[in-house]
Amino acid sequence: MSLADRPAPGCACGIDVHAHVIPHDLPRHLGNAVPAGWPSMAPAHACHRHVMISGKVYRTVSERAWSPSRRVEDMENMDLAVQAISPMPELLSYWMAPHAAAQLLRYMNEQIAEMAALSGGRLVGMGAVPLQDLGLALAELDYLADKLGFRAIEIGSNINGKPPGAPEFDEFFAACAEKGVSVFVHALKPAGVERLVGPDKLLPALAYPTDVGLAAASVLTSNLIGRHPALKMAFSHGGGTLASLLPRLEQARKVFPALLDAMPASPSEQARRLYYDTLVFDPFALQHLLERFGPDQLMIGTDYPFAFHDARPVASIAAAVADPDIRERLVSRNAARFLGIAVRAPASNP
Amino acid sequence: MSLADRPAPGCACGIDVHAHVIPHDLPRHLGNAVPAGWPSMAPAHACHRHVMISGKVYRTVSERAWSPSRRVEDMENMDLAVQAISPMPELLSYWMAPHAAAQLLRYMNEQIAEMAALSGGRLVGMGAVPLQDLGLALAELDYLADKLGFRAIEIGSNINGKPPGAPEFDEFFAACAEKGVSVFVHALKPAGVERLVGPDKLLPALAYPTDVGLAAASVLTSNLIGRHPALKMAFSHGGGTLASLLPRLEQARKVFPALLDAMPASPSEQARRLYYDTLVFDPFALQHLLERFGPDQLMIGTDYPFAFHDARPVASIAAAVADPDIRERLVSRNAARFLGIAVRAPASNP
Numbered sequence: 001m002s003l004a005d006r007p008a009p010g011c012a013c014g015i016d017v018h019a020h021v022i023p024h025d026l027p028r029h030l031g032n033a034v035p036a037g038w039p040s041m042a043p044a045h046a047c048h049r050h051v052m053i054s055g056k057v058y059r060t061v062s063e064r065a066w067s068p069s070r071r072v073e074d075m076e077n078m079d080l081a082v083q084a085i086s087p088m089p090e091l092l093s094y095w096m097a098p099h100a101a102a103q104l105l106r107y108m109n110e111q112i113a114e115m116a117a118l119s120g121g122r123l124v125g126m127g128a129v130p131l132q133d134l135g136l137a138l139a140e141l142d143y144l145a146d147k148l149g150f151r152a153i154e155i156g157s158n159i160n161g162k163p164p165g166a167p168e169f170d171e172f173f174a175a176c177a178e179k180g181v182s183v184f185v186h187a188l189k190p191a192g193v194e195r196l197v198g199p200d201k202l203l204p205a206l207a208y209p210t211d212v213g214l215a216a217a218s219v220l221t222s223n224l225i226g227r228h229p230a231l232k233m234a235f236s237h238g239g240g241t242l243a244s245l246l247p248r249l250e251q252a253r254k255v256f257p258a259l260l261d262a263m264p265a266s267p268s269e270q271a272r273r274l275y276y277d278t279l280v281f282d283p284f285a286l287q288h289l290l291e292r293f294g295p296d297q298l299m300i301g302t303d304y305p306f307a308f309h310d311a312r313p314v315a316s317i318a319a320a321v322a323d324p325d326i327r328e329r330l331v332s333r334n335a336a337r338f339l340g341i342a343v344r345a346p347a348s349n350p
Numbered sequence: 351m352s353l354a355d356r357p358a359p360g361c362a363c364g365i366d367v368h369a370h371v372i373p374h375d376l377p378r379h380l381g382n383a384v385p386a387g388w389p390s391m392a393p394a395h396a397c398h399r400h401v402m403i404s405g406k407v408y409r410t411v412s413e414r415a416w417s418p419s420r421r422v423e424d425m426e427n428m429d430l431a432v433q434a435i436s437p438m439p440e441l442l443s444y445w446m447a448p449h450a451a452a453q454l455l456r457y458m459n460e461q462i463a464e465m466a467a468l469s470g471g472r473l474v475g476m477g478a479v480p481l482q483d484l485g486l487a488l489a490e491l492d493y494l495a496d497k498l499g500f501r502a503i504e505i506g507s508n509i510n511g512k513p514p515g516a517p518e519f520d521e522f523f524a525a526c527a528e529k530g531v532s533v534f535v536h537a538l539k540p541a542g543v544e545r546l547v548g549p550d551k552l553l554p555a556l557a558y559p560t561d562v563g564l565a566a567a568s569v570l571t572s573n574l575i576g577r578h579p580a581l582k583m584a585f586s587h588g589g590g591t592l593a594s595l596l597p598r599l600e601q602a603r604k605v606f607p608a609l610l611d612a613m614p615a616s617p618s619e620q621a622r623r624l625y626y627d628t629l630v631f632d633p634f635a636l637q638h639l640l641e642r643f644g645p646d647q648l649m650i651g652t653d654y655p656f657a658f659h660d661a662r663p664v665a666s667i668a669a670a671v672a673d674p675d676i677r678e679r680l681v682s683r684n685a686a687r688f689l690g691i692a693v694r695a696p697a698s699n700p
Contacts, residue, residue, distance in 0.1 A: 158545060161544055161545075163545045163546075163547060165547040165548075166547050167547075191541055191542040191544065191545050192541040192542055192560065192561075192564050194511055194541065195508060195511075195513045195541050195561070195564035195565065195567075195568060196513075196564070196567075196568065196571070197513060197515040197516050197517075197568040197571050197572045198515075198568075198571035198572060198609070198612045198613075199606070199608035199609055199611075199612055200608070201602060201605075201606040201608055201609050202567075202571055202599075202602075202609070204602065205595075205598055205599050205602035205606075205609065206564065206567050206571075206595055206598075206599060208598075209591075209594065209595060209598055210542065210560060210563070210564065210591065210595070211542075211545070213560070213591065213594075214542050214545035214546070214556065214560065215545065217545075217546075217552075217556050218545060218546065218547040218548075221546070221547050221548035221552055221556075222547045222548060237598065240594070241559075241560065241563065241591035241594045241595065243594060244559065244563075244590070244591045244593060244594040244635070244638075245555075245556055245559060245560070245591065247630055247631050247632030247634075247635045248555055248556075248558075248559055248587065248630065248631060249552075249555050249556060250631070250632070251631035251632075251658070252551060252552075252554065252555035252658060255657055255658050256549070256551040256555075256657075256658070258548075258549035258550070258551055259548070259549055259551050259552070259555065261549075262548045262549055263548075280597055280598065281597050281598060281600070281601035282597030282600070282601075284597075284641065284642075285594070285597045288594075288638055291634065292634075307605055307606075308601070308602060308605050308606075
């Protein structure tokens with residue numbers, strides 16, 4: 001393999017920051033009344049299970065969702081050396097009573113830690129915290145960082161409607177920055193659903209990137225990274241609509257003094273301090289992100305194991321990026337920095 | 351002026367499809383109780399007036415909002431030959447009782463027609479209809495097309511929360527297509543406001559392009575243009591977030607059969623049949639739109655006379671587009687086709 005071809009499809013060198021876990025079983029609720037929306041698993045066809053929420057099948061998933069060995073097998077075909085695994089976002093449970101959510105997320109974090117432990121270093125844990133309660137969220141942050149050794153967490157693009165830039169989360173993100181825990185922001189219960197005309201699947205197709213774009217914008221307009229420069233924060237689905245919102249936000253800051261006060265630094269410049277995954281399904285769109293955000297902020301995101309995922313993430317980057325050094329940053333180096341891990345030597349090299 | 355420089359700043363050849371009117375006076379409501387939110391005008395400082403809504407100053411505007419001569423004077427400095435003038439979107443009044451809204455919009459349409467008549471062909475009317483009531487909307491469409499000679503109307507990015515692709519507007523758009531009346535979709539009462547963190551001005555900065563993007567997406571997911579191929583429909587603010595939503599929508603259509611059923615044609619291809627203004631304040635963003643939508647769909651939009659407008663629209667295009675033929679399409683030819691008017695010879699030529 002010549003230097004110019006690296007990293008390229010077949011390298012087995014990619015690091016994926018966006019992949020989800022659903023355990024084979026979910027726990028019974030410990031306590032009196034089972035909270036509304038407490039999820040459970042039910043049998044489905046061979047190697048599959050139903051995620052049940054409020055008595056209905058929320059999604060049917062295969063063993064890929066819980067089996068570390070099956071996942072590592074697929075990672076070979078996806079050219080991935082390492083994958084960060086986080087809960088299916090619907091399990092984040094911000095809408096549940098805080099102690100119930102804390103119970104469920106503790107279970108998820110331990111399941112994720114166990115999968116990582118069984119993977120021979122191929123899977124790393126990305127945990128979750130009950131952000132609807134600052135005290136419980138800080139306690140779980142301590143637990144997953146200090147006891148489980150996680151270096152990253154997943155949060156929703158909004159927490160019961162509040163985006164990450166809202167002031168109530170400031171203290172939590174200060175703690176993440178101090179502990180060196182990176183934050184991956186994933187689409188969840190998005191805004192704008194009332195504007196969709198057509199099948200339900202328009203929700204992940206259109207409303208997810210819309211909500212992620214507004215979430216990322218909230219981090220810029222609240223100057224969150226300016227106030228916590230050590231915080232590493234990433235956004236799913238290429239940051240959603242953020243790249244297209246930036247020029248107008250930049251111009252608005254020049255026109256309206258109130259926006260200049262709110263954003264002491266240029267939002268376009270601040271956006272180049274956030275991280276984004278590459279899950280945009282289009283070489284031209286990826287080039288657009290690279291131009292807007294720079295070569296050090298993009299990292300592979302696949303959304304494995306769901307149907308709407310990128311099965312060839314290294315090829316997707318290779319199709320958009322000619323420069324081998326920049327390619328390598330997108331394929332592995334940026335994610336390694338974000339996740340606080342070493343870049344692996346390509347597994348296919350002797 | 352050499353051919354390669356045309357059209358360039360100084361040409362006075364641009365056609366602007368996105369500019370607004372507020373009359374010097376608004377009418378008294380004819381009827382019993384004045385509807386909530388019925389707007390009025392009140393004196394302000396020299397050459398300025400307040401738009402009053404529900405007893406508060408909604409916006410303070412200068413004589414540029416109503417004076418044809420003042421506007422034409424500014425158009426010289428903006429390199430504009432022609433400007434289509436439409437109501438300030440807040441006056442569209444979809445939230446008002448239908449007959450009251452019809453009364454207000456009839457007045458607006460006549461004010462706009464009068465401004466156009468006084469302009470020596472430099473201003474063309476873009477009217478409005480009470481889309482909350484199909485019968486009244488069709489009647490006003492007839493009036494403005496047949497009596498006032500308008501070839502375009504402005505509508506909101508949603509009508510009381512429903513985007514233009516919603517089925518209840520289908521019959522109205524069929525009538526527009528049949529009459530050869532083009533439709534300009536402008537941001538209005540946007541979705542996603544609950545995700546903004548910071549000053550009020552984030553609403554036009556971030557929520558406007560978000561709502562326009564979802565409005566344009568609704569037109570694609572409902573196959574509106576596929577069903578009415580003669581309909582010409584344009585979107586403000588460069589189509590908002592649409593360009594960044596398209597690749598994921600395209601991929602979703604490949605993954606989910608329900609989306610393939612809803613969209614018989616590729617949404618990226620259908621998007622190249624819609625029109626968009628150039629109001630993106632950034633050469634790279636404009637190039638991105640040109641790549642996504644093609645050279646025949648972009649037209650000058652300035653948002654004159656409001657503070658957050660593009661005062662040098664021809665220069666903005668010249669900064670992004672090197673090819674003189676494509677430049678000319680964006681500066682005037684596409685808008686002339688959309689508005690059903692002739693391209694003017696550059697006014698600065700003898």
